[in-house]
Each structure stands twice: as structure tokens, then as C-alpha cells.
Amino acid sequence: MAEASPICRGKNLTLETVLSFVNAMPLESMKKAEFHNVTETKLKGWTQTHAQIARQLALYYEKDGMCIPRFTRKVSCSEILRYVENWAKLYFVPNIYTPSLKANEHRATNIYAFLKNEARLGEESFSKACTRMFGIELNNTDKVRVYLNNFTDLIISDDTMSVNQHLSDCSMPEVYPEIAIDSAENYFSYFSVDFPCAVEKSHSIEASLQQIFYGAPGTGKSHTIKEQTRGEDVVRTTFHPDSDYSTFVGAYKPTTKTVPVTTVIGTKAVPVEGADGKPMTEDKIVYEFVSQAFLQAYIEAWQKFNQLGAGEEAKKEYLIIEEINRGNCAQIFGDLFQLLDRGAHGFSEYPIKADADMQKQLHKAFAGVTIPQEDEINKHFDEEDIVSQVLNGEVLLLPSNLYIWATMNTSDQSLFPIDSAFKRRWDWNYVPISDAGERWAIDVNGAKYDWWQFLVAINSRIYDATYSEDKKLGYFFCKAENGVISAEKFVSKVVFYLWNDVFKDSEFEGEAFSDGDNGKLSFDKFYITEAGKTEVNEKKVERFLNNLELKPVSENDDDEEYKGQKESTDDGEQSEWTETEKKRYEYWDAFLKYAPKHSQDFATYFGGIKKSTKSHWKNFFVTGTDFYLVAIQQRRRHAIEMQVYYDQTTDEYYRLFAHKDEIEKEMGVKYEWNEIPDKKSSIISEEKHDVDFENKEDWPVQFDFIIDRLLRMRAVFLKYAKK
Structure with a gap:
């Protein structure tokens, strides 16, 4: 059919x-x-x-x-x-x-x-x-x-x-x-829908009261939140399948409390004294209401309004929920769901009634708290004395300084699907898979394989097998120790995930899973048992990486350090060049043909550069200054690196460094400033990541980036070098 x-x-x-x-x-x-x-x-x-x-x-x-x-x-x-x-x-x-x-x-x-x-x-x-x-x-x-x-x-x-x-x-x-x-x-x-014509005010990440950071596992979602909330007051919790309203909000729990020992004489309870004449005490188990993550953050947030001065803003309080979709959000939030509707003022639009037990807890927590902005807050609620109701514990109302942020692995979305009504009350911040620049390596049989190259190769196959981004691996899926991922950790964490969660339904088709004449690479082949001891079979790990067409770092010459060398512009015997050198040459040749045609300024300032090079760098000289500009193909890292390079550190470099903030503001770039000891040389650099050098259709976008950077770097750095 x-x-x-x-x-x-x-x-x-x-x-x-x-x-x-x-x-x-x-x-x-x-x-x-x-x-x-x-x-x-x-x-x-x-x-x-x-x-x-x-x-x-x-x-x-x-x-x-x-x-x-x-x-x-x-x-x-x-x-x-x-x-x-x-x-x-x-x-x-x-x-x-x-x-x-x-x-x-x-x-x-x-x-x-x-x-x-x-x-x-x-x-x-x-x-x-x-x-x-x-x-x-x-x-x-x-x-x-x-x-x-x-x-x-x-x-x-x-x-x-x-x-x-x-x-x-x-x-x-x-x-x-x-x-x-x-x-x-x-x-x-x-399918058109009418939306307001006015452009909404763009909120920064920090300004988003409720947002979910989502993406593939290991993309650094929790790390992103950690960096954004550094120095702030944070209450953190993690959702799981057994999470419910009581574990998120609060409930009565048994606690140990020291109480006087008493005896009954007649109809009265009389304290018992010890031999020293002092009242005796004992520890008893009693039930008390214990606040959990939500109430802890809620109470802290409102207490930050206590006795604020005129014009002062309450300090921020963050409630961080890790793995929000691993729990049943409808069950966990319950009626708190209503509070997630925030007005332009940042407070909940619709307060909810607190139950009797929670009311006692809140009334006790807010004892002595006074809020000078009470009248201003009440204006948002038709002059109703909402602040007094909050402090008395009668109602729950999220304050404008309470930020609720969460993380979500898209690969886990089948655990507890989040319905549309819940989703629309959050801002969504996608954390993509990208090279973190840590230069981690997988250590196998004495050879080191680049971790990022592995991720690029395996993620491509994951997409081909699943037609989805959800199962892909992020850079921090597997943590390195001192920059190295051992074969044991690689198999136990990465290979286990790939074989049991990703490719199990695709029957491990393709060369990536071939074991040569021995059929397919099944998971058990990654282990060998000798004399009763089980160890990782590193030869099979090596086989798997080779199937992905990866080479040990030592065999890959794409990422050699640039040290101010002269370019290899002599064609020589191209038949003797490596495949990598041929690709570099082709790239630079295409760039030097493209740039003058698409940028008159490039032709004016750098048009004299005619020859290509088999080197991974290309130098661009700037007259009237001590530095020159360098564009570098960092193929192993899938990056284009742009440098301001000093063969020898001069006073001009220090003048630039003195204007570091102004330069970075004008360029819109955070540079790496690297002064080599003893004034041997100095480098100011940036990198553009996720570059696909093999995709020639993408070359114009890459070339435009290099042209833009060369021209802007020439103008900005030259200006401050002369100051």
C-alpha cells in the first residue's frame, strides 16, 4: 500500500x-x-x-x-x-x-x-x-x-x-x-491569529518570575540557574514520582521535643524535681506542622518586605525545582496552581484561602512583620486589605520578589506530561547542546578521544534513529575528572544510556554498532570477566569510537596552538598533503574569493591577501599598530577562533587592556585576555562555536562572521590602541 x-x-x-x-x-x-x-x-x-x-x-x-x-x-x-x-x-x-x-x-x-x-x-x-x-x-x-x-x-x-x-x-x-x-x-x-501589535517589553532571564529551563540531559540547565542565582537566597527541591502536596508545601510530622516531667497529684499535673531540686525533663515525640520547600521560600520572601524603607525593593527569594516533570505537577501544586497567574505588578492575581493548619503556621511565622508598602500593594486588589490577610495567614499570595525556576529534561517528558494550562503560566528557556569549551577527553587504551567530537557524532545518529532532539546528550551528561572521562565511567554512564534508553528500539542498525565479523556490539561485550573480576573491555570501547569515525586527539592535527607562525602559502606537492590540510586550503581559498566580492571594506583593508594556506590559521595585518588579526579554523572543536595577536607584548597591549570594558561593550563580545609571561606574546581571543566546516552551504554564514569580526576588530582595537 x-x-x-x-x-x-x-x-x-x-x-x-x-x-x-x-x-x-x-x-x-x-x-x-x-x-x-x-x-x-x-x-x-x-x-x-x-x-x-x-x-x-x-x-x-x-x-x-x-x-x-x-x-x-x-x-x-x-x-x-x-x-x-x-x-x-x-x-x-x-x-x-x-x-x-x-x-x-x-x-x-x-x-x-x-x-x-x-x-x-x-x-x-x-x-x-x-x-x-x-x-x-x-x-x-x-x-x-x-x-x-x-x-x-x-x-x-x-x-x-x-x-x-x-x-x-x-x-x-x-x-x-x-x-x-x-x-x-x-x-x-x-492559520493566522490576531495578536496585539505592540511589541511586548523584553524581559531578561533575571526578570522572569516563573520559568522552566529545558533541554536534553547534560546541557547545563542546573548550572545555568546556579550562575544566575549566585549570591541570592535560594530554596531548592527536586520532584520525583512520589512527590505530593505535603512534601512540597508542608504537613504534620513527628518531631522530638523536650518537655517537663510531670506527675498527677489529685487533679493537678505537678512538675517532678530531681535530686538536685531542678525540674526534670524528657524528650517526647510530638506532631508539629513542618514547612517544606514552597512554604519556606514563601515565608522568606514575605519577610523580606519587613520594615523596608521608602523606595527600597524587597530582596529576591528563589524557589528552584529540579526535574519538575519527574513529579505529577497537578498533584504536587494542588490549589497553588491558581497562584501562578501573576499580574504586571508581580503579585499573584488570584489569592487562595489557606487551610487552618497552614494559617496557624503562617500567623506564627509573620508575627512582628510590618510592611510599609501595604497601601501600595493593596491598591492592586481593589483596596482590599490583602496584606493583613497574608500576614494573618488567611490567604496565600505570591509576592513580587518570589521567583520560581525549574529544570526539565526533555528526554523525561513521558514521565508526567505537563498540561497546556500549566505550561502557559511559565516562561520557557531552551538550553541547547553546545561545546562548553572544557576540552574534555575520553581515555581509552592509553589514547584520548575528544568528548565534544564524540557528542557531535553520536547526537547525529541519535537524531537519525529517533527523529528527536530529546534523547541527545549534552556536554555535561558525563562529568570528567581533571578533564578526563575514564573508560569505566564512559561505559557505565554513556554506553549504558545509549544501549538501554536510546537505540534499543532501533535494533542497533548501522556501522556504529558493528563488531566486524562478530556481529553487533551488544552491551555485554563492553565487559570482560577474568579470574572472577569484571572489567571494562576497552578494545570494544575503542571499536565503538572508531565506528563513529573518531580519531585519538594525538592523531588529529586540527587544533595545534597558534604561536605566531608564518603561513604555509606554498602549494608544494598537494598530493603529499593530509586530508585535513586539503580541507583547510579549500576553506581559505573559498573565503579569499568570497570576501572581496561581498565586502568593499574587506577589499580595501585586506584585499592584498591573495594566497590561501594549508595552515589552520590565516593572518590579516593592520598597518600602524603592533598587533595583527588572526582567523583560525578550530576544526576539532567545531569553532572559528578570532584573535588580536601580539608577537611581543608592548605598551600598546596594556593600553588596550586598560580599555577592556569599553572594547568589549563596543564589540558585544567577552574576550579572553591572555598575556604570555616575560612579554613573549599576548593574545586577545573569542570563539564562535557549533561551526560545521563540512557543510559548504553554511560557508557563506561562516565567512560573513569572519568578515564582520575582522572589520570591527580592526576599527575598535585600532581606535583604543592609539589612545
Whole structure:
């Protein structure tokens, strides 16, 4: 049977997916090649399947060689959610992006409306309803299931389909809409949603009261929060499957308390004295209300308002929730969910009543607290004396200085899915996979393999196997000790994850999992047992890394240190060059042909440079100064490095260093300033990471970066060198 797909195969259509698309795409129309190059640098795999999914989502369209994006300004998470919910309710097939379903064979059908109508008529089988849609078996219905579960009132569990009866605003569009859409532009317009024209005020990370840092495991989400909250007051907790309201908020717990020993004489309890005449005491187990992470942070936040002076702001209090989707958020937050709606003033819009036990605890905690800004806060609540109610413990109300931040591994999203209503009350901060620049290495059989190169190689195969970013590995997935990841740690943590969580459903197809004549690399082959002792089989680890076409660092000459050497511009016998030297030469040759044609300023200042080089660096001289500029292909690190280089440290370098802050502000770059001892040389450098030197279609973007940096560095550094 020919394939009939209502939607493209690729990433699951979750809010996280849409947010990653919006984050990667430019906010302005661009020529097609430039648009895709820019987006690919931010989101690997864009030009493979992501772009097709984004077109089906009507997030952009192509016309006359241009790409026109849906969003041309910064938008909020709630606006994006509103858009996708609208799309999910209106999406129809066949359409211009479903070539396997022909419009002349089938009439336009709204998927959501058709399936909801089937459910109302008593059909409980999702697969049967999908087949009934066009009378043929459809492919990729698992992708349909995901977006319907995420953005509509349909509930599809395995193959059982039903309608959520507890959601409002669930009107159903026409099952067979009377539409004739035959162009990308009309398709794009069909899903348009009216948003306010004014650009919203852009909030910095620090200004976001509630946000979730999400991404693949090991991308540094917790580290990012740690750096952002350094020096602040933090209460930290971690959600897990057994977390509930009492472990998050508070509950009565047995505690040990010292009490007087008494005896009853007649009808009175009389203290008992010891031989020394002092009252005797004993430790007893009593039940007391114990505040947990939420109440601890809540109380601390309100207490920071105590006796503030005029014009003073309350110090920030952070509640950090690690692994937020490993717990059942609906169960854990309970009625606190209502508090997450914050107004422009930062306080909860809708206070909730505290139960009697919590009220006693809060009343005791806030004893003696006075808030000078009481009248100002009460104005936000129709002059109701809300502050007194808070201090008496009668109501709960999140203050404007309480920040609730969380982390979420996208690979764990199946544990407890977060519903759309909960999601829209948070800002979402995507933490991408990137080279942290730590230069970690995997130590195997006495050879060292570059950790980042491994991640690039394995993540590419993970995507090919899963069509998802969720299972990929971040830089900090496995921690190195003194820059080295041992073979034992690599197998126990990385290989175990890959074999048991990532590739188990793909049957380990491909050369990466080959064990030569011995079949496939099964997990047990990574261990050997001799004389009753089990050890890692490093030869199999080496085999796996070689299957990924990785070479030991010592065999890779792409990352040699630049020390002011002269370039190798003599072609010589190219037949004797290594493959790496040939690639370097080709890159520089293409750059020197591209740059003068695309930048008149480059032709003016650096146009005299005609010869390419097989070296990984290229020098660019600046007249009237002691330094020269260097562009470096750091192929092993997938980076372009730009340097201001002094062969010998002169007073000019110190003049530049004296203006370090001004230079970095003008350049918009945080530089590494490295003065070599004894005035031998000095280097001022920056790196652009995630560069794909093998992708020639991306070269224009890389070349534009080098041109921009050379010209701006020449202007800015020359200016301050003369001061």
C-alpha cells in the first residue's frame, strides 16, 4: 500500500518543539538560503525535517525565493501556545504539504473535528477512526496523537480515544471546511491569529518570575540557574514520582521535643524535681506542622518586605525545582496552581484561602512583620486589605520578589506530561547542546578521544534513529575528572544510556554498532570477566569510537596552538598533503574569493591577501599598530577562533587592556585576555562555536562572521590602541 501521511515524520509536536523552532528562526524575511543557514546554526537538523514540520505548522512560508516567518517580533510563551492551539483545531488534510494525500482524491478534512465527532458517536479506537477518515490506513498517526493530546480536548491513550469533559472553550470547527487553498501564502494566512501589535517589553532571564529551563540531559540547565542565582537566597527541591502536596508545601510530622516531667497529684499535673531540686525533663515525640520547600521560600520572601524603607525593593527569594516533570505537577501544586497567574505588578492575581493548619503556621511565622508598602500593594486588589490577610495567614499570595525556576529534561517528558494550562503560566528557556569549551577527553587504551567530537557524532545518529532532539546528550551528561572521562565511567554512564534508553528500539542498525565479523556490539561485550573480576573491555570501547569515525586527539592535527607562525602559502606537492590540510586550503581559498566580492571594506583593508594556506590559521595585518588579526579554523572543536595577536607584548597591549570594558561593550563580545609571561606574546581571543566546516552551504554564514569580526576588530582595537 502506498504511504498516506497526514503530517511529516520528525519531532513530536509539543510546545517544546514549537518553542525551539521559534527560537531558531529569524524575526524577519530573508532570502531562502540565508534564512535556512541562520536557522540551522541554532537548530541542527533544520534543513532535514524540521523546516518541513515548521511549514506544516505555518510558522513560515516560502515565496519568490524568500522565507517569511510567522513571528516578526518577540512573543510570549502564552502567545505561542495560543497560536498552536488554534492551529491544532484548524489543521486539515489534504494540504499543499501532504503530497501522499491528493486533494483531487480526498476532500479537505479537519483532523481534530473528524476525530472528535467520531468520539462523540461512540468510536473509542483512535486507529479505526483514522482509517475511517479517508478509507485508507494512514501513516505517522503517532505524530497526530501527540499534537492532539498536547493542544486539544481529545485524550488518546494507546489506542483509546475520548473527550476531556473538564476543559472550556472546546468549540468544534467544521469537519469538512469549504476551503480551496493552493498556495503556501494562503495556507499560512489560514492559520493566522490576531495578536496585539505592540511589541511586548523584553524581559531578561533575571526578570522572569516563573520559568522552566529545558533541554536534553547534560546541557547545563542546573548550572545555568546556579550562575544566575549566585549570591541570592535560594530554596531548592527536586520532584520525583512520589512527590505530593505535603512534601512540597508542608504537613504534620513527628518531631522530638523536650518537655517537663510531670506527675498527677489529685487533679493537678505537678512538675517532678530531681535530686538536685531542678525540674526534670524528657524528650517526647510530638506532631508539629513542618514547612517544606514552597512554604519556606514563601515565608522568606514575605519577610523580606519587613520594615523596608521608602523606595527600597524587597530582596529576591528563589524557589528552584529540579526535574519538575519527574513529579505529577497537578498533584504536587494542588490549589497553588491558581497562584501562578501573576499580574504586571508581580503579585499573584488570584489569592487562595489557606487551610487552618497552614494559617496557624503562617500567623506564627509573620508575627512582628510590618510592611510599609501595604497601601501600595493593596491598591492592586481593589483596596482590599490583602496584606493583613497574608500576614494573618488567611490567604496565600505570591509576592513580587518570589521567583520560581525549574529544570526539565526533555528526554523525561513521558514521565508526567505537563498540561497546556500549566505550561502557559511559565516562561520557557531552551538550553541547547553546545561545546562548553572544557576540552574534555575520553581515555581509552592509553589514547584520548575528544568528548565534544564524540557528542557531535553520536547526537547525529541519535537524531537519525529517533527523529528527536530529546534523547541527545549534552556536554555535561558525563562529568570528567581533571578533564578526563575514564573508560569505566564512559561505559557505565554513556554506553549504558545509549544501549538501554536510546537505540534499543532501533535494533542497533548501522556501522556504529558493528563488531566486524562478530556481529553487533551488544552491551555485554563492553565487559570482560577474568579470574572472577569484571572489567571494562576497552578494545570494544575503542571499536565503538572508531565506528563513529573518531580519531585519538594525538592523531588529529586540527587544533595545534597558534604561536605566531608564518603561513604555509606554498602549494608544494598537494598530493603529499593530509586530508585535513586539503580541507583547510579549500576553506581559505573559498573565503579569499568570497570576501572581496561581498565586502568593499574587506577589499580595501585586506584585499592584498591573495594566497590561501594549508595552515589552520590565516593572518590579516593592520598597518600602524603592533598587533595583527588572526582567523583560525578550530576544526576539532567545531569553532572559528578570532584573535588580536601580539608577537611581543608592548605598551600598546596594556593600553588596550586598560580599555577592556569599553572594547568589549563596543564589540558585544567577552574576550579572553591572555598575556604570555616575560612579554613573549599576548593574545586577545573569542570563539564562535557549533561551526560545521563540512557543510559548504553554511560557508557563506561562516565567512560573513569572519568578515564582520575582522572589520570591527580592526576599527575598535585600532581606535583604543592609539589612545
